[in-house]
Amino acid sequence: MSMEQVIDVAQWVFLGYFVFLNLGYMALNVIAMSSLRRYMEARGVDSLPSVYANFELPTSILVPAYNEEATIATSIRAMLQLKYPEFEVVVINDGSSDRTLDRLIEEFDLIAFPEAYRIRLETRPVGAVYRSRVHPNLRVIDKANGGKADALNAGINAARFPLYCCVDADSVLQPDSLQRIVQPFLDDPNTVACGGTVRIANGCRVSDGFMEKIALPRNPLALLQVVEYLRAFLFGRLGWSPINALLIISGAFGLFRKETVISAGGYRTDTVGEDMELVVRIHRLLRKEKRPYRITFVPDPICWTEVPEDLKTLKNQRQRWQRGLAESLMMNFRMLFNPRGGWVSWFAFPFMFLFEFLGPLVEVSGYVFFIIAFLLGWISMEAYLAFMFVAVGLGVLLSTSALLLEELSFHIYPRARHMAALFCTAILENFGYRQLNSVFRLVGLVRWTFRRKGRWGDMQRTARWSASAPDRSGSGITPP
């Protein structure tokens, strides 16, 4: 094959990849739009009182905490005020080296309690179980450090109720978060897991653990992530949910049927993407057993989280996410084109593999190839510009359509200038930010390929949005 032919083939491959990637996302966008329309119609009727009153299933809220002394008390106090008829909060102190446990003991009047703790999932040793004398529905499990997955497994062992909701200790919730996310379990008894939309708290004002005022972040990096999160949640997840092929439920806020998770073996402690891995595994096992089930998603903005405002933290986070994605897919590789796997095996899994797992490699190679080919004179200026035009143009189209979904549904950013800022950001993010992200993810992929041990990475938190939280820069164990 001559050099000219090689260049020709490469051009077709890269162009074809970009076009198919974006067509795939556009298809998800169309599904998401139709599903969102139905959801908003139903939501209008659900806003009538008494539709679900007194039928909500009792739920255990599991809060893994590692070195969260600065904010743990505020977060737990907010969780105890959730509007929900019957729930318990189980905090799992995962061997914190700071005063997280002391803060909890002081704040909630905890006492050591002789609980007949059941070990249904193996975890690092549990030292003690505490109960609050002020809040009968609050317990704290104090255990040896084992990571977030291990902490969640300990929480599942201690949970009393049939549903459990995993919440990051630094997540900001809405008072009706639990009510919203439990609805799919009431609508369909086959529901085994449900995720919710995570929004960005940077720039907002939080008071006593609840969202008080919604606004856009001033930090440009955080603003770019607002558009990115809208894209990821509003059609990245809502698109897969109606065909029961959702592969990711954010670890920041998700509701699960406890027995399903236990029978699947709980969270794996040997991956940094334990949240995605669990969901993929549940799909695999339940399809193998031919059991009817649903894994679903509610698009309501029910959980808010802080995102990185500096490049170093962002880089670490994205590398970790890519590593988690790679591990989750590889650990469940038998799902790919499995005859029993339905939409998950034939569409969602291959899509994730091709466009999310291999995506950074192909995208970065594509950009590098066209730049080098242009500089060496292998392709003309016109060809180079045409490729950039399609890559950037389709990216802008996708980001804009995510904003349209937001406008069609929740429009949580109230002012017209917010919307204008978001549209500008949706265009600008395609000139550098997305490419940079692809580079970060590619590094994550390379590190995973060579099995370099991933670090959790210190999340530099500013918590400027929190009216009651002092500065905190803990090494949170929970990726958003």
Added chain:
Amino acid sequence: MLDSLASSEPIFRIALLSGQFALLATVLLLGYAFLLRASLTLRKHRHAAFLKIWRPVLAEAINGTGLDPASLPPLKRWNLEFFLHEWNVAHDSIRGTGEQRLNELARALGVDRRAWRMLDRHQIRHKLIATATLGHLGEARAWDRIAGLLDAGNSLLSLLAASALVQIDAKRALPLVIPHMTDREEWPPARVATILRRAGPDAVSEPLAAAILAATPEKANRLLRYLDTCHLAVADELTHRLLKYSDDDYIITALLRKLDDPRELPIVRRLIGHSRWHIRMLAAVALGRVGEPEDDAALINLLSDEAWWVRYRAAQTLANLPFMTVERLRSVQAAQADRYARDILDQVIAEETL
């Protein structure tokens, strides 16, 4: 440059076309989004203006002394949906004469006729709100139209139709609605139970009991979850008959949850030794409700059960027996050779004394 590109190789023509398509689609989406935002802003203003006028009118209709149709402001076409939403919310929040006054207000404004017309509209949102409205109004003339909606493909619409029929005439509605309760698996049990509660035990007891007795075990199990919407005597009798003849685990589970009749004590004692742990657990709890003093021995045996929940519920039941004290629990604990039994009693005693 674009001209030269358009006339060059196919790959670049495809790239150019894709880019142009993306650009055009982006501009259209942006335009649409701005139109949406403009319409939202207009809607917000209209809503605010609507609330200013109509909230006091609705409040007066609920609490007031009388309604003078002549003094009512005109209900403008673009305010109809706002009105129906507020009116339905108000209806769901109150009971009694307030409901009647809300209906008088709606009729005085011609909302009944407008809801009829809304039912014919194509958009599902309109059908939903019209069905809810006609149900609250108790519009018997709409019976056939609403009964037809029970078979609607949209489950929310079919459920609202069931609810509306029950509101119009509960006794006439239930023989129509109950078969759908077993056939339409997507109907959320919580919503069905709400509808049955609204119908009341007089209307529910007879048709539901008959349907349960005639149903296959699978369908009966689905209907049994609504047993507590029947009169207590009917529920007890049904429980008695089913427990005597049924060996279906799901039916037994459903019945044990609600069982409160001392006549069933022999059956509960038998179920304490069932092979499935969740039945043993429910039997332990039921024993606490219908058992006799000598049944504490059976509960003490369950403290060593292999399943944690059986041990826990047995210990809780034991602790809640009328004659039980913490000292007696401690002596029971001291007499246990099994570590698991001692541990679970430790926890329950601590809970009792917390």
